[in-house]
Amino acid sequence: MSNEMEHSHDGHDHGHHPEPETYSAARAKALESLLREKGVIAGDTIDKVIDFFEHDMGPFNGAKVVAKAWVDPQFKELLLTDLPTAIQKMGFPPGSDGAEGEHMKAVENTPEVHNLIICTLCSCYPWPLLGLPPYWFKDPTFRARAAREPRRVLSEFGLEIPDAVEVRVWDSSAQIRYFVLPQKPEGTEGMSEEELASLLTPEAMMGAASVQVPAAA
Amino acid sequence: MSNEMEHSHDGHDHGHHPEPETYSAARAKALESLLREKGVIAGDTIDKVIDFFEHDMGPFNGAKVVAKAWVDPQFKELLLTDLPTAIQKMGFPPGSDGAEGEHMKAVENTPEVHNLIICTLCSCYPWPLLGLPPYWFKDPTFRARAAREPRRVLSEFGLEIPDAVEVRVWDSSAQIRYFVLPQKPEGTEGMSEEELASLLTPEAMMGAASVQVPAAA
Amino acid sequence: MKLQHRLGGLENLGPVNFERRVFVQPWEERIFGIHVAMMGLRIWTWAELRMGAEAMNPFDYFKYRYYEKWLGGISGFLVEKGYFTQAELDERTALYLQQSEATLPAGGESTINDTIIEYLRTGDSPQRDIVAEPKFKAGDRVLVKDVPTIDHTRLPGHLRGKTGVVDVVYEGAFTYFVSTGPDGLGAPMPVYCVCFDPKDIWGSLAEDNGRFYADIFETYLEAAPAE
Amino acid sequence: MKLQHRLGGLENLGPVNFERRVFVQPWEERIFGIHVAMMGLRIWTWAELRMGAEAMNPFDYFKYRYYEKWLGGISGFLVEKGYFTQAELDERTALYLQQSEATLPAGGESTINDTIIEYLRTGDSPQRDIVAEPKFKAGDRVLVKDVPTIDHTRLPGHLRGKTGVVDVVYEGAFTYFVSTGPDGLGAPMPVYCVCFDPKDIWGSLAEDNGRFYADIFETYLEAAPAE
Numbered sequence: 001m002s003n004e005m006e007h008s009h010d011g012h013d014h015g016h017h018p019e020p021e022t023y024s025a026a027r028a029k030a031l032e033s034l035l036r037e038k039g040v041i042a043g044d045t046i047d048k049v050i051d052f053f054e055h056d057m058g059p060f061n062g063a064k065v066v067a068k069a070w071v072d073p074q075f076k077e078l079l080l081t082d083l084p085t086a087i088q089k090m091g092f093p094p095g096s097d098g099a100e101g102e103h104m105k106a107v108e109n110t111p112e113v114h115n116l117i118i119c120t121l122c123s124c125y126p127w128p129l130l131g132l133p134p135y136w137f138k139d140p141t142f143r144a145r146a147a148r149e150p151r152r153v154l155s156e157f158g159l160e161i162p163d164a165v166e167v168r169v170w171d172s173s174a175q176i177r178y179f180v181l182p183q184k185p186e187g188t189e190g191m192s193e194e195e196l197a198s199l200l201t202p203e204a205m206m207g208a209a210s211v212q213v214p215a216a217a
Numbered sequence: 218m219s220n221e222m223e224h225s226h227d228g229h230d231h232g233h234h235p236e237p238e239t240y241s242a243a244r245a246k247a248l249e250s251l252l253r254e255k256g257v258i259a260g261d262t263i264d265k266v267i268d269f270f271e272h273d274m275g276p277f278n279g280a281k282v283v284a285k286a287w288v289d290p291q292f293k294e295l296l297l298t299d300l301p302t303a304i305q306k307m308g309f310p311p312g313s314d315g316a317e318g319e320h321m322k323a324v325e326n327t328p329e330v331h332n333l334i335i336c337t338l339c340s341c342y343p344w345p346l347l348g349l350p351p352y353w354f355k356d357p358t359f360r361a362r363a364a365r366e367p368r369r370v371l372s373e374f375g376l377e378i379p380d381a382v383e384v385r386v387w388d389s390s391a392q393i394r395y396f397v398l399p400q401k402p403e404g405t406e407g408m409s410e411e412e413l414a415s416l417l418t419p420e421a422m423m424g425a426a427s428v429q430v431p432a433a434a
Numbered sequence: 435m436k437l438q439h440r441l442g443g444l445e446n447l448g449p450v451n452f453e454r455r456v457f458v459q460p461w462e463e464r465i466f467g468i469h470v471a472m473m474g475l476r477i478w479t480w481a482e483l484r485m486g487a488e489a490m491n492p493f494d495y496f497k498y499r500y501y502e503k504w505l506g507g508i509s510g511f512l513v514e515k516g517y518f519t520q521a522e523l524d525e526r527t528a529l530y531l532q533q534s535e536a537t538l539p540a541g542g543e544s545t546i547n548d549t550i551i552e553y554l555r556t557g558d559s560p561q562r563d564i565v566a567e568p569k570f571k572a573g574d575r576v577l578v579k580d581v582p583t584i585d586h587t588r589l590p591g592h593l594r595g596k597t598g599v600v601d602v603v604y605e606g607a608f609t610y611f612v613s614t615g616p617d618g619l620g621a622p623m624p625v626y627c628v629c630f631d632p633k634d635i636w637g638s639l640a641e642d643n644g645r646f647y648a649d650i651f652e653t654y655l656e657a658a659p660a661e
Numbered sequence: 662m663k664l665q666h667r668l669g670g671l672e673n674l675g676p677v678n679f680e681r682r683v684f685v686q687p688w689e690e691r692i693f694g695i696h697v698a699m700m701g702l703r704i705w706t707w708a709e710l711r712m713g714a715e716a717m718n719p720f721d722y723f724k725y726r727y728y729e730k731w732l733g734g735i736s737g738f739l740v741e742k743g744y745f746t747q748a749e750l751d752e753r754t755a756l757y758l759q760q761s762e763a764t765l766p767a768g769g770e771s772t773i774n775d776t777i778i779e780y781l782r783t784g785d786s787p788q789r790d791i792v793a794e795p796k797f798k799a800g801d802r803v804l805v806k807d808v809p810t811i812d813h814t815r816l817p818g819h820l821r822g823k824t825g826v827v828d829v830v831y832e833g834a835f836t837y838f839v840s841t842g843p844d845g846l847g848a849p850m851p852v853y854c855v856c857f858d859p860k861d862i863w864g865s866l867a868e869d870n871g872r873f874y875a876d877i878f879e880t881y882l883e884a885a886p887a888e
Binding site: 237238239240241242243244245246247248249250251252253254255256257258259260261262263264265266267269273274311312314315316317318319320337338339340348349350351352353355356357358359360361362363364365366367368369370373374380381382383384385386387388389390391392393418419420 | 665666668669670671674675676677678679680681682683685686687688689690691692693694695697698700702704707711714722723726727728729732735736739744745749750753754755756757758761765766767768769770771773774777778780781782783784785786787788814815816817819831835852854859862863866867868869870871872873874875876877878
C-alpha cells in the first residue's frame with residue numbers, strides 16, 4: 001500500500017499536473033466515478049454521507065449538550081458520570097452513539113483545571129457530538145507540540161491559561177473520544193439553552209478556545 | 218544561536234537571492250572578509266588550512282597505512298592492537314595523531330566479518346588518516362538508515378555482503394574515530410606498497426565499498 | 435522507528451496552522467465521503483488508513499495536507515484490492531482533468547446507502563462481551579513497555595518506558611481492527627486511562643502544572659518496579 | 662525529543678545520495694576553513710556546531726546540505742558572540758553578491774596561522790589524566806539510560822532503554838567540550854565500547870547476522886537487571 005501511496009503522490013509531484021488541487025479534485029472524482037461504475041456505491045452515496053454530517057452528526061449536537069449541562073446541574077452530573085444515559089435524554093436522531101461516538105467522555109473545565117483534547121497518533125474525534133475535526137487538530141505540528149507544550153500552543157491560539165490553572169492533556173489513543181465541557185462564561189445569565197448553544201464552537205469544546213459572549217446589543 | 222541560524226537560512230529562503238549557491242558563496246566570503254578585517258584570522262589562514270588537508274591530513278595517509286598492513290603482518294598486528302605506535306612508524310608529518318585523530322581505531326574486514334563506520338549523531342571521521350568525510354557519510358538519510366539496515370544501504374551502494382558474513386556497524390559517538398582495514402583483494406600479489414595504496418578509496422576504508430583492482434594492462 | 439508513531443513532544447517545530455475549517459477544498463469532502471462509504475461497506479477500517487499514513491516518508495507526512503494523504507491512501511488501497519486498476523484510475527483522472535464537468539456513472543443500488551447510514555448510526559464499537567480480568571486497578575503505578583512495533587501501533591511513542599498511574603480501568607475488553615503482530619493488539623483486552631506527570635515524560639522540557647492522560651491497551655503495560 | 666538525537670533507524674526514508682565528494686561547491690571549502698580556524702583559535706568547539714544543527718527544525722535539518730548548515734551556524738554564532746553585527750554581515754554579503762571579484766581585507770598577523778596549524782597537529786584530546794574507576798568491565802551487561810537530554814547529547818537515541826554488553830573499557834577518563842546539564846556529560850568519566858544485538862534494538866526490523874557497536878559515556882549506563 002505504501003508504494004501505491006507514494007506512486008500516487010509522485011503523480012502530482014512530477015509536474016504532469018501543474019496545479020495540485022486541480023489534480024486532486026480530478027483524482028477524487030475519478031475514484032467516485034469508478035466506485036459508481038463498479039456498483040460499489042450508489043450515485044448519491046457521497047451526497048448522503050455529506051448530508052448526514054450536515055444534519056445528524058455535527059458540533060450543533062455538542063453545543064446543545066453543553067448548553068443543557070450549563071443550565072441543568074443534574075444533567076451535568078449525569079453527563080460527567082454516565083454519558084450514554086445523558087445523551088439519550090437529548091432526543092437526538094439515531095446515531096448519537098454511532099460511528100466514532102461509541103465511547104465518549106466529557107472532561108470539565110473549572111477555575112482550577114483546563115482540558116485540551118489531542119490525538120498524537122491520528123485524528124480521533126467524537127463525531128456524533130462534534131462532527132469532523134478542523135484542520136488544526138489534524139496538523140502533525142499541533143499533535144507533536146500540544147503534547148508537550150499545551151500552554152504555549154494555546155497561547156499562540158490566543159488562549160492564555162494562568163499558571164495556577166492545571167492543564168490536562170487527553171491523548172485519544174484507544175476507544176474513548178473526548179470532548180471538553182467548557183466553563184459557562186460570565187455575562188450569560190438568563191440566556192436560554194438555545195442562546196447558550198449558539199456561543200459554542202468546536203474549538204471551545206476541544207479546549208482550544210474560550211467561549212466568547214458577544215457584547216450586549 | 219538557533220534563531221540566528223534560522224534567520225540566516227531565511228535569508229536565502231525568501232527569494233532575495235534567487236540562486237542559493239551564489240548567496241552562500243557571498244555569505245562565506247563575507248564571513249572570511251569580516252574575520253580578516255577584524256584581525257581574527259590572517260589573509261592566508263583559510264588557504265593554509267585547505268593546504269593542510271591537501272598535503273598533511275588526507276586519505277593518502279590511510280591508504281599507506283592499509284597498504285603496509287597488507288604486506289607486513291607484524292605491522293598489521295600492531296595497527297590493530299596499538300594504533301598510535303603503528304602510526305608513529307609511518308614517518309608521517311606531525312599531526313598524524315592530531316585533530317580528530319587523537320584516538321583512532323582500526324577494525325579489520327575478514328572473510329567472516331564486514332565493518333561499516335557511521336556517525337548517527339553528526340559526522341565524526343578520522344581526519345589524519347582519511348581527511349574529510351564525503352557527502353554520503355554526512356547525509357542524515359545514510360546515518361539513519363545505515364544504523365538499522367546496513368546490508369540494504371551497502372547493496373544500494375553496489376556492495377553485496379553475503380548473508381553468512383557478519384556486518385558490524387560502528388557508531389562514532391564518543392572519542393574514538395574508526396576506520397576499516399579492508400581485505401586485500403585477489404590479483405594484488407607482488408604489488409608494491411605504493412601500488413597497493415593507489416587502490417584504496419575513502420569508501421573502502423569506511424566499509425562502504427570493496428577495493429577494486431584494475432584489469433591487468 | 436516510524437516518526438509517525440512518536441510525534442508527541444517532537445522539538446523545534448514551527449507554528450501550528452490554526453485553520454478552523456474541516457475541508458479547505460471541495461474535493462476533500464468527496465474523499466471523506468468515499469472513506470465513510472468504504473468504512474460502512476466494510477471495505478476497509480481506520481487501521482488500513484492509519485497504516486498507510488504511517489508507512490509514508492515522515493517528511494511527506496508533514497508536507498502533505500490531511501486529505502491529500504487520504505486521497506493517496508484510498509487510491510492505493512482500492513487498486514491493491516482490485517476494485518479497479520491503476521490504469522483505469524489514471525485514465526479516469528485524465529478524463530476529469532480535461533473535462534471537469536463530465537458526468538459520473540449512475541452507480542449501484544440505493545440500498546447500499548442504507549448500509550452506510552446504518553454504520554454511521556450504529557458505529558463499530560471495539561468492546562467485546564468477554565469477562566475481562568484487568569491486571570491493574572485504579573491507583574496502580576504502571577510502566578509502559580517498549581513493544582516491537584512494526585507497521586502499526588496505538589501506543590504513543592513518547593510514553594514508551596515511562597511510568598504513570600492508572601486513573602480509570604474501563605469496563606469490558608476491547609479489540610482492535612487488525613492484529614498489530616508483536617506490537618500486541620488484536621485480541622480483546624482491558625484498556626486503562628493512565629495519568630502521567632509530564633515531567634516524567636519530558637523532564638525539564640515539560641511545562642509546569644500539567645497532567646498527561648492517555649488510553650492504553652493492557653498489552654502495552656507492566657507493573658512499575660517498586661519506587 | 663529532538664529528531665536529530667535519534668536519527669538511527671528512522672523508517673521510511675528514501676535512497677541515500679552516494680555523493681563521494683567532500684565539497685560540492687567552492688564556498689564549502691572556505692567555510693570549512695573558517696570552522697577549523699575557529700576551532701584552532703578556541704572561538705568555538707564541535708559542541709557549539711553540533712548544538713546549532715540539533716536546534717534546527719528537523720525538516721530543515723534534512724533539507725539543507727551539510728555545509729549550508731555550517732554556514733548558518735557559524736554566521737549566527739559569530740554575530741551572537743559579537744565578532745561583528747548582523748548588519749555588517751548582511752552588508753558585506755550584499756557587497757560580494759554585487760561584486761563577486763571584490764578583494765578581501767588584508768587580515769591579522771600571520772602568527773595566527775601557527776596557532777591553527779598547531780591545533781591541527783596536536784588535536785584536542787578529551788582524555789584527562791585522572792584515575793578512572795570504571796563501574797563496568799568487559800563482558801558486563803549494561804542498560805542504556807533514558808537521560809533527560811535538553812540541547813545536546815552524545816547518546817544515540819536508538820540505544821536508549823536497550824541492553825548491550827561491554828566490549829572495551831577505554832583506558833583513562835574523558836571529558837566533553839561543554840556540560841550537557843542533566844544529560845550528564847562534562848566531567849571526565851570512563852567511556853565504553855558497548856556491543857548490541859541489533860534485534861535487541863530494532864526487533865524484527867533489524868537485519869540478520871549483525872552487531873552494533875557504540876562508544877558510550879559512563880553517565881549514560883547502568884547495570885542491566887539480572888536476566
